Amino acid sequence: MSVKVRQITITIRTIVNGLCYFATFVFGINSLGLLLNSGQLAINSIMGGSTNNENGSKIEENVDSLSPVKENVAEGIKSTGGKED
Structure with a gap:
């Protein structure tokens, strides 16, 4: 080799x-x-x-607090006709 x-x-x-x-x-x-x-x-x-039920309720509270943001985004998309720059 x-x-x-x-x-x-x-x-x-x-x-x-x-x-x-x-x-x-x-x-x-x-x-x-x-x-x-x-x-x-x-x-x-x-x-x-900490139990899973406590964590689940905290997550649901956070999701509910985001719903106004979702509505504002949806209104913004409708007003621009769904077109992005």
């Missing part, structure tokens, strides 16, 4: 090993984050923290 082919083989092997190490590190950090998140959710549910 020539020296150049051997160098190319070693380079490719090094790149593949580096990518595998990087992927392992990324997946490890993701799994740690998911475990911490599930622990936080479990603690919140045990301690009686």
Whole structure:
């Protein structure tokens, strides 16, 4: 085997090993984050923290507050004939 082919083989092997190490590190950090998140959710549910019903009502309030904006936009489109500049 020539020296150049051997160098190319070693380079490719090094790149593949580096990518595998990087992927392992990324997946490890993701799994740690998911475990911490599930622990936080479990603690919140045990301690009686924020429930989904409270969050849902807040979202509905925000949507209702945007309805005048929607009406103004609709009126603006009607007055210009639906044409944009």
